[in-house]
Amino acid sequence: MGECGRRFARDVRGELFPLRSGGGRLRAGREVAALDSLSHLNRAAVHGSRPERGLLTRIATVRGTSALQQALCALRDGDEAELADGLADYR
DSSP states (O other): OOHHHHHHHHHIIIIIGGGSOHHHHHHHHHHHHGGGGHHHHHHHHHTTSSHHHHHHHHHHHHHHHHHHHHHHHHHHHTOHHHHHHHHGGGO
């Protein structure tokens, strides 16, 4: 995971975890941890090693973290409606 991914994971854990239920923290933790596998899958796709699997995994990871990205931005912007929407599946 690159620096940007590490920063995102750190910020999600530090800023959003306190706002979630135990189950929500577990789910978010799994989704953020999935970012660790992206660099390996990117290399596999570039070299032709099962690129369809890598592509689908990278798409699922981005989809899984989009609500976390929304919630993190909303928390920092003070947008309660967007924060509630971003955290809805993690409560």
